[in-house]
Each structure stands twice: as structure tokens, then as C-alpha cells.
Amino acid sequence: MCEVGEDYREPAPAGPPPPRPCREQKCVKCKEGLPVVVIRAGDAFCRDCFKVFYVHKFRAVLGKNRLVFPGEKVLLAWSGGPSSSSMLWQVLEGLSQDSAKRLRFVPGVVFADEGAACGQSPEDRAKTLAEAKLVLQTVGFPWHIVALEEVFSLPPSVLRCSAREPVGTEGAYKAAVDSFLQQHHVLGEEKQSRPCPQHPQGRAGPPTAGQTEALSRLFNSVKTLTAKEELLQTLRTHLILHVARTHGYSKVMTGDSCTRLAVKLMTSLALGRGAFLAWDTGFSDERHGDVVVVRPMREHTLKEVAFYNRLFAVPSVFTPAVDTKAPEKASIHRLMEAFILRLQAQFPSTVSTVYRTSEKLVKAPRDGCAAGTPGPRCLLCMCVLDVDTADSATAFGAQTSSQLPQTQPPVAEAEAPTVSCCHSGMGRAQHCCRMEADPRACDPRACVTAQLCYGCRVNMKDLVSGGPSPAREQAGAGLGLRLRSPGTSGSSLLQPSLDPLPPYILAEAQLRSQRAEAEQEIQERLLEAEDGARPGATSAEQAHEDGARPGATSAEQEGADGL
Amino acid sequence: MPAPRCASCHKARAALRRPRSGQALCTTCFCASFEAEVLHTVVAGRLLPPGAVVAVGASGGKDSTVLAHVLRELAPRLGISLHLVAVDEGIGGYRDAALAAVRRQAARWELPLTVVAYAELFGGWTMDAVARSTAGSGRSRSCCTFCGVLRRRALEEGARRVGATHVVTGHNADDMAETVLMNFLRGDAGRLARGGGLGSPGEGGALPRCRPLQLASQKEVVLYAHFRRLDYFSEECVYAPEAFRGHARDLLKLLEAARPSAVLDLVHSAERLALAPAARPPPPGACSRCGALASRALCQACALLEGLNRGRPRLAIGKGRRGLDEEGSPREPQPSGPPTSEPIPGF
Helix, strand or coil: CCCCCCCCCCCCCCCCCCCCCCCCCCCCCCCCCCEEEEECCCEEEEHHHHHHHHHHHHHHHHHHHCCCCCCCEEEEEECCCHHHHHHHHHHHHHHCCCHHHCCCCEEEEEEEECHHHHCCCHHHHHHHHHHHHHHHHHHCCCEEEEEHHHHHHCCHHHHCCCCCCCCCCHHHHHHHHHHHHHHHHHHCCHHHCCCCCCCCCCCCCCCCHHHHHHHHHHHHCECCHHHHHHHHHHHHHHHHHHHHHHCCCCEEEECCCHHHHHHHHHHHHHCCCHHHHHHHHCCEECCCCCCEEECCCCCCCHHHHHHHHHHCCCCCCCCCCCCCCCCCCCCHHHHHHHHHHHHHHHCCCHHHHHHHHHCCECCCCCCCCCCCCCCCECCCCCCECCCCCCCCCCHHHHHHCCCCCCCCCCCHHHCCCCCCCCCCCCCCCCCCCCCCCCHHHCCHHHHHHHCCCHHHHHHHCCECCCCCCCCCCCCCCCCCCCCCCCCCCCCCCCCCCCCCCCHHHHHHHHHHHHHHHHHHHHHHHCCCCCCCCCCCCCHHHHHCCCCCCCCHHHHHHHHHHCC | CCCCECCCCCCCECCEECCCCCCEECHHHHHHHHHHHHHHHHHHCCCCCCCCEEEEECCCCHHHHHHHHHHHHHHHHHCCEEEEEEEECCCCCCHHHHHHHHHHHHHHHCCCEEEEEHHHHCCCCCHHHHHHHHHHHCCCCCHHHHHHHHHHHHHHHHHHHCCCCEEECCCCHHHHHHHHHHHHHHCCHHHHHHCCCCEECCHHHCCCEECCCCCCCHHHHHHHHHHCCCCCCCCCCCCHHHCCHHHHHHHHHHHHHHCCCHHHHHHHHHHCCCECHHHCCCCCEECCCCCCEECCCCCHHHHHHHHHHCCCHHHHCCCCCCCCCCCCCCCCCCCCCCCCCCCCCCC
16 A cells, blocks of 8 residues: 555565465464464464463553543443443453453443334334343443433433543652552452442333434434434443433543544544544543543454454344445445445555544644633534634635625524634625524524534534425535525425424533623623623633634624624 | 436536535536635635746646646736746657647646757667666566656756746646555555645745645546536556555545545545654755755755666665665655655546
8 A cells, every 4th residue: 555654675576476375384482382362464373372362462552541540430332232342341451360361340330221212113222122131240340321301301411521630640640550559459459349239220111202302303403424423423432421420430432443543533533523533543542621531442443353252253233323324425424434444454554544544633722722711512512513614724724704796694503613602704794693682583593503513513504304305405415504694595494493403412502602791791891892802801812812803803793793 | 317407506507516525516616625625726826926936737737737727817917927837747649749738738828938958968878768766676567666756857957948936737636645554554654744735835945836726626636627628638657557545546446436435535634634744754954966955965956866877776776775875864764855756647
């Protein structure tokens, strides 16, 4: 493959290619056992060496990053699939080993039943749940089974980033380990055995038919499979976060393998989430504040996981996903997965190359504009917003610029950058979200969209209600829906509606926009400084003025006063 | 059913729907808005200040033709003057036909044209000769790697000859999207760190480069060329099927089918990538041989040519560039040079 820095041997190898592992070959590690599996590009391992290699990788990833403190409560997100089952098994074995090498945290397991989103019948769901319970009982950790329908009863606080405890330094980690070991000696062995084993904290009864119906309606109202997958992922994250917070877990471990993370990275690129790649695919993801998501399986390839599960009989449960049996071109996720796996077959270093590149990503805004406080966060994915002012010379600006030589009000997502819900300053002053000024134009959809990052906005465009209207055969299906804008091609307008969304999202959006309005009003009443900067303006507003004209703030003032 | 009315002037019948927004526009309004958008990119990004002498990299292909045409329309408003610079890589059966198209354009638009040839600049090495030299090693020829690097040098040289202050190329949004996909697949953190913006400001003595068409999708470029009836050369380079960019291009086509805004989403992602400081290329100095911008003692063009001249073409492609006898430089070894090393589709 034309990989950068790949060594080309000079001259071309004259001899035959290196021999494939044949039956007489021994394990490359111990040179004694008979090899059973070939890892990487020709390393044959025997069963025991493979197990040592696999387990060592898991421990090394945890140990290297020093994020999981001893005695900490860790929630293992188990989907039933091979990677997360393998992770579960590793944790199980790690906890039961001799004390020197034992894993030192307190685990719990959460299983999310997503059958309603995938269109499973209640009988199938019950069957899956029964199988899952069997496995969970074998594993023996405290487990929580939640149904995706419970998102309808989540509180809006899920979407808020709680204050973080400061991350421990190297010294703090070491100190914590030492003090834990001391306690361990004092208290004796027995107290440290499997913590609270058989408390099946199941769920409070199966979900009601009404909730299931609401969930189906939500997922049916999403047009594209891509947006469905993203929505499912978002809701699942929120749900698991809620479970973690409720039961006092400070870490969540997910079983994303190297292969899946490589695919996820490329998919996130294509979805416009380039700013957040380090959070989406890195080892730790601390965007939620108090709960940190950790990915200990990120150095295991899917092949290793599959072989391990088979050789050591790790139980797993098959759960169909939203995109099971979907055609390859149905969604960006499927496309990327197929592409990467196909390329991997041709160039075996593809996945590891992408993975290595992902390790070089850092969690920082590109231009260092967040010198002070970071800007507001996206409503759904809780990352710092990455949209510029409309009309800037960037991809976002290009999609929202109103360069047409007419007075057409641009699509609703155009205006507001960050704090204020509808920033009437940039370019043309459009409908503003002031309730008291113009109730008709207060558009809940625009309010929600303004609080989303770029990627989430694109996904939200696919959320419509009802069926498609007859004149919708647009060349670009990803267009923003035109809300109440006259002068379109005379087609009947789709009524986009946010009703299907779970109430906690809408409530939080409402709260944020009200807070932003209140802040805006306060800002207007403050006296302006000489250079037009507002005293007490958030750094986000300041940062967004670098591309804006200096007259923008006064225009905003005028626009506000003109109501 | 008859075509709907143009959404902008409401008078003429619409001739197309913009791929970006699905708006129905007539020919005139579409061309006007395309030009307005390019103008906006240049102005908002402060790419070409008034009084600039701009060298337009012209290959005869659709992108550079559209670029030259639009810039010529906008030149009075921006206060710039244009020169066409064409690069002759010496690819038989392809470049000569393309150059003929460039000459016709220069004559029609009355723009001065300068042709810079590889054979003249690089000691007789044409791309065909490079391809023959790299053909024997059993792996892919990677002649596109050579072509990209050498073409940048040639363009820079041509721009200097006409006394230009800025260099513009016709990369469109699809190119940028393919580039970021490709750089991730190849693991090229250095280029990822460098790319994504609107161009390079011209560090260390190199001329500032920019891409005014960067936010225009390829479909719109083609439509614009069609409506304005521009004469361009539309065939693919004979070596193009071997380039790695082909994989990225196929992927982009599929992504666009699944989600039409995928191209701009990728450009947005590329703009927002944050790479570790260690991955970023070091501040460049000057090549010890030719004086051009370089991150190491030798610029990539000189390094590649050195390899070719020694009969070991892959000398400069690979880890560490051993054997080049470079005097130890204090800078960390990183490949220098242009944003991409893969062929630019007919700029």
C-alpha cells in the first residue's frame, strides 16, 4: 500500500516470498507448542501463548493509561457482541486472579435492550433477554438491564456536563494504589472477594407499550439509516450515562476493538465530526465530566477477539442491530466498514495505520481559540460546538451562506453560532427566537438546531415526521428543510417536528435557549466598552468575532433594539 | 411536468437543482451565485489582496479552466492581474493535448501564458522517463508521488518567472475530501496537520498558495463549465489508475450517494482536525541544493531527483531517506513539500 514511510526494499526481492506457516512450524513465542492461530502478518501462536498475549494487551492498555483507580466503581457496557463479551470475560478473570496481578476496580454490567429500535418482536426480545440474563448470572457481577424505551423518562440533567474531579497525576495514582494495597493487607483477603455478587438489580418491569410505540415512532421518523444509527448511539450513550450516574459508577468501559475504532474514526470523519475524533476514538472520553468512558479493548483486532472467544469459549449473545442485513450502501457506517475491511484484505496494514494515526490526535480545538472557558456544548453529543459564523470561508459557512442575489431567508440552521439562540447580527437579520417579540417565528426546531454541533445538525436534518411529500425528489436529499419560507418551488412543505424526540432533549433545549435569551438581555443592558467588546462576554463570543466584521456587534445591538 | 421557476429570479425556468441545497436555479442565476461564492471565499479568507499578481496553475482540465474563467471575471473587482502557468510533465498522449487546450484558452481570454517543462527544469526527467525508471520494482510504480512533488516545484518556478505574488490552483471540495480520506488511510499525520485550511500562507520564502474553488463541489464546477460553454480537456492521466487516490475517490462517490453533504462534511472535518504537536511538520528552512522550501537538508524534489539520477528511484520514498548523504540537520525528519503527493485531477 502506498503507506507513508513504508520501506521499499532495494532491489526487488529476488528469492521466493517467505514461507507460509506450515504444520511443522512451532509457536513463535515459546517455540514448543503447536500453533493454533496466526496473528498479524504471520506470527503463529500456540494456545497458551496467545492467551498470555491477549491478556497482557488488555492489562497493558489499562495499566499504561492509569485512569482506573483501585476500588473505583466501573460500569461495563455489554452489548452481547464478541468484543464486549470478551472484555467482560477479561475483567472476570482479572478479578479472580492472585492478588499481585489482580484488577482492582469494582465492576458492574449494563445491558441495553434495543429491540424496539431494531424492530424486533416482543417474543424475540424476551428470548434475547433470557439469554443475556443467563450470561450475566454466570459472570456474577451486579447487573442492570435497561430498555431503550427508558430514554423517555430520563431527566434533562443527563445532558449536562457535571463538574469534574481533577484527574489524578502520576503521583496520585501511585499513592492511591499504595494506600489501597495497605488497606487490603489490613482488612484481609476475604473482604476483597467478589463484591456484592448476586444483587440482580434488574429493571423496574418491562417497558410499557406506549413507550415502545413512542420509540418506534421516533425511529421511523428518521429518514436515513445513517441518522438512525447515530441517533441510536446517542440515546444509548445517554442511557448508560444515566445508569452510571444513578448507581455511582465513575467509569464506563466499552468494548470497542481496534477494527471497530478504525471504522468509527473514518465514519466520524465523513459525518463531519473531525473536531471530536480524539474523544470518539481515544482511550478515554471525559466529555461528560463526572463519568469517563474508557476503551480498554482498543488494541485488540476483531480477528484476535473472535479467535479468543472461540478458543476459550467466551459466551456471547447475538442481538440484531439497526443495520443488520442492510445493504452495503445503506448508510455511511456500512459503507465505511465495507471499504475498510476490503482494503484491509488487500493491504493488511490498513487498520493499524488508521489506528496509529488516531493516536496522534489530541483533544483540543485546532486554533487554540478556547484559551479561557470552552464554548457551549452540543445538546446531543456534548462536545464543544465546532461551528463557525455563518458566511465564513469554511465548509460550514459555505453551506449556510446566503449568497443568492435575492431576499430568500436562508435555511433555519444558518444563523446562530453559539450562545444566543438566534444571532440576528450576521448577515441578514432573520427570524429571531424572542418569544415576546414574535411568537410565530419562535421556532423550536431552530432553537434546537442552534445548540448542536455540525455533525449533529446534519443528522437532525434527517428527522422529519410523517411521510415524504410528493415534491420531495430533490437532487440533494440532505437539504435543510425549509421552514415557512415562501417562494420555494411551490411544493407542499414538510412539517418537520421535534415531537418524536424524547422529552428530556426538548426540555434541556428549551432551558438552554431561555438561559441564553436571558443572558442576551443582560448583555444588552450592560454598557459597551470603547472597542465594541462587551464586558463579560464569554470567550466563545469573542472567539467567534475573529471572523466577523467589527460592526457585527453593533448590528446585533441594532437588530435587538429594533424588535 | 414543466421545470419549476428559478428560485432566485422567479422569471426563467430552472435549469438545474444545486447539489448542495437542492434549490432550483436558472442558468444565469446559478452562474452568478457560483461566482459570488468564489468571490466570497476569496474575500472572507483574505486570499488575494488587491494588487496581487496571480499565477493560475492551468492544466487544461475543468477545474483550472473554471478557475481561470471565474478569476478573470472577478479580477477587476478584486484588483488582481492573472497569468496562466502550465506545467508540461512530459506525459505523451495526454499532456500535449491538454496544453493545446490551455493555449486556446490563453488566446481566447488574452491572458499571458507560460509553459514550464519538467525536461527543462529537472535535467531531462519527464514523467514517462520516471515511470520507466520506477517500473521494475514489482510494487506499484508510485510515479504519481514524483509527479505531484515535481509539479509543485515547477509551478512555483513558473510563478517566479512571471513575477507572481500568489499561486492559485483549482482544487475543489471533492479534492479536499479525497485528500483527507487518503491521508488517514495512509497514516500521513504530517500532511493532515498541514492541510485543511484555505491554502498556505507562504512560509519561508515560498509563494502563498490558495484554492479559491475549495468550497465548490465538483458537480457544480462541471455544471458551471457546461453552462458557460468552456473549452477544456477532459481525459484522465494515463497513470491515474495506479494512484492510491483512486481508492479514496471511489469511497467518496459512495459516501456522496449515501449522504449528499458528505463532501462538505469531510472538508469541515479536515478543517477541524487537531493533531499532536509532535506530528506537525517542523518549521521549514531552505534546501541546500536549490534553495526552495524544505524541512530537511534537501527538499523533496531534489531528493526524488537524486534518487532518480542514481538509478534508485525509491531512495527518497520511505523511512528516513537513508543513503541520501544528507548532512545532519537539526530538524526532525519529516517529508516536506506540497499538501498532497497524489495527482490532482486536472486542475
